[in-house]
Amino acid sequence: MEDFNKLVEAETANIQRQGEDEEERDPESNMLHQPLLKRNLTLSSSPLAIVGAKVSHIESLDYDKTGEADQKPKYCSIFLKWLLAFLVGLLTGLIATLINLAVENIAGYKLLAVVNYIEQERYLMGFIYMAGANFLLTLVAAVLCVCFAPTAAGPGIPEIKAYLNGVDTPNMFGATTLIVKIIGSIGAVSAGLDLGKEGPLVHIGSCIASLLGQGGPDNYRIRWRWLRYFNNDRDRRDLITCGSSSGVCAAFRSPVGGVLFALEEVATWWRSALLWRTFFSTAVVVVVLRAFMEYCKSGNCGLFGKGGLIMFDVSGVSVRYHAEDIIPIAVIGVLGGVLGSLYNHFLHKVLKVYNIINEKGKLHKLLLSLSVSIFTSICMYGLPFLVKCRPCDASSLESSCPTTGRAGNFRQFNCPKGYYNDLATLLITTNDNAVRNIFSINTPTEFHIFSLTIFFALYCILGLITFGIAVPSGLFLPIILMGSAYGRMLGIAMGPYTKIDQGLYAVLGAASLMAGSMRMTTVGDCFNPSIYDIILELKGLPFLDAHPEPWMRNITVGELADVKPPVVTLSGIEKVSHIVEVLKNTTHNGFPVVDAGVIPPMGSPNGATELHGLVLRAHLILVLKKKWFLQERRRTEEWEVREKFTSIDLAERGGKIEEVTVTKDEMEMYVDLHPLSNTTPYTVVESMSVAKAMVLFRQVGLRHMLILPKYQAAGVYPVVGILTRQDLRAHNILSALPQLKKSNGSKKGH
Secondary structure, eight states: OHHHHHHHHHHHHHHHHHHHHSOOOOGGGOOTTSOSSOOOSOOOOOOEEEETTEEEEOEEOOOOOTTSSOOSOHHHHHHHHHHHHHHHHHHHHHHHHHHHHHHHHHHHHHHHHHHHHHHTTOHHHHHHHHHHHHHHHHHHHHHHHHHTOGGGSBOOHHHHHHHHHTEEOTTTTOHHHHHHHHHHHHHHHHTTOSOOSHHHHHHHHHHHHHHHHHTSOGGGOOOOHHHHTTOSHHHHHHHHHHHHHHHHHHHHSOHHHHHHHIIIIIOSOOOHHHHHHHHHHHHHHHHHHHHHHHHHTTTTTTTOSSOSSOOOOOTTOOOOOOGGGHHHHHHHHHHHHHHHHHHHHHHHHHHHHHHHHHTTOHHHHHHHHHHHHHHHHHHHHHGGGGSOOEEOOTTOSOSSOSBOSSSSSSBOTTOOTTEEOHHHHHHSSOHHHHHHHHTOSSOTTSSOHHHHHHHHHHHHHHHHHHTTSSSBOOSHHHHHHHHHHHHHHHHHHTGGGOOSOHHHHHHHHHHHHHHHHHTSSSGGGGTOOOHHHHHHHHHTOOOOOSSOOGGGGGSBHHHHHHTSOOOOOEESEEEHHHHHHHHHHOOOSEEEEEEEEEOOTTSOTTOEEEEEEEEEHHHHHHHHHHTOOBSSSOOOOHHHHHHHOOHHHHHOOOOOGGGOOOOHHHHTSEEEOGGGSBSSOOEEETTSBHHHHHHHHHHHTOSOEEEEOSSOOTTSOSOOEEEOTGGGOHHHHHHHOHHHHHHHHHHHHO
16 A cells, blocks of 8 residues: 555656646637646556555456357356356355354353453453463464465455456455455454454455356366356456355345345446346355254354354334434434544544554564554453442343353353443453344343443444454444444433333444445435545545546546547557567557558548557457467458457456567568457547546446547547546546646635
């Protein structure tokens, strides 16, 4: 992230200096061909972004399937898509079960040992054991993320959201990332850190989907022909959407919730066929989880019993709505929006500080993670000593008070027999059990307002400092715990005036804070973007929002082309040496193919220059690798192309020009690019507004968009420029056209 920030800052400063050196033009004396906007020399863009915890070179995905493997039979294709959706749900459910089994047993035995020391009044040994176990578990998770798979750090949801928006995030869905994510999640959650396994499960489901779609890891990929049909960005996008929804379902055991999360939060493109496949995947996940829960009830899974799977069950509450209940519920919603936006604001600041720390290297990343672990252990173990023991209520429906096991309400902790420590009930347990305890129904007097205040303040602090360390982490559970605390506090305050159970107040508080932070149209929209949008911006991922900026209507794509370097084109029949030169000296992924001397049906006999189409960099490298060269300049026949290339070959991506060897004699040969070109690329006229172009680019899922001249005539070049995702980002446009920023600011001022 730091390298990315330095690069962007350097480029921005350079552009600003160029703009300051340029003379101001008098608008009244402006010529027709000179725009009124003050321009810098180039439209800047950085190909770097943070993926997980690693600075990576990013590119856009290409959802245009022209030239790819479209020859698979229709019914075969449909069957394979449903089969892959089934496998995604099955494997996600199995891995989620494995993670829950491991977390419940590791954390459970750790807590049993701590409780045993406390019962013997060996409080110092209890703390040493708890802090030491948490330290080692955090160390394992952090070392794996820092040294083996930096892309496994964090929740992974912002990167998945960017991928489904059309941004290729390298190494995000690899086998190493998947393995580290699984082991790291087990270690981090078992260590008692203020994070959940929900975000990592979304990433795990997406990794499974990606690996299934491509036939396994890169080095050990299965080369079955039917799997290679799905080696394209569009089908992989749909499969990863199924994986992300399966991950949410695995975390909350909610198939509808998983589908809604994919639809509302991460997916950019959606259609009815994808809706049914995602729901099918989540349904398979639920069946797998339910089967293992039934099996584990007999005690075959160690300490894994009713726990491990988050189930927020308030079905036992008899809810009767009254008019006066509308006011506290509305207050909870407003508080959720305000507190959610505040959480996003402060987390933004903390993540910037963490970026500075992480810049110093791997050792500092590890020290930061371990420091947070030690601080968390001190707070979790020490704060319950600050509250007074509360007597068990003889009239309570709770049969066991106090409890001394690893789970359950009314935890005894340091209290005498017949008393319990309400704060220890929430802290000396796993995060999942803490949720169940604070959501518990028919317990109106279990938690004191002072204990809930400490719990809320602690989790606000831990929620800010834990997210961003180099371990797999999720935001769902910390936000749920914070929201449930203030919801329960409001329930206590409103006790005399409402008949709603306090457990339901806690559920409403958790839902409102989650909506306020992750943003489903709430009060928080008035203050700042959603937390995932903030993280996308911090990481530098070029996410295209659904709504363009208002000032984008005032500039044209032709004006953007003017501030870009000249477009690099290739001839329909091109010399090998020129292709090699272009590939070595540019990083472009698409090149317009033009033919000179074409005689139009009703044009000049001298001929004109015609835009034939667009050829991809990957196809040019493929031509060089296969050495499909011609001795003379001529057009090839269709059979010659089919003999050398298959549709599956053309669907492959990757390859570098450095891997290609071309002899001196081959440099003088020619390549016919006509059959390899997409003859129907998406184009816009240079007079189209940037706002319309951005909407088209995003909705269709493009990688390249060609700009054509408004007037077609002899002597007019057929291509004005080419737009990519980076060219349509507001930050990059404002850097090249700073006058837009000033005019936009003046409009806001009025």
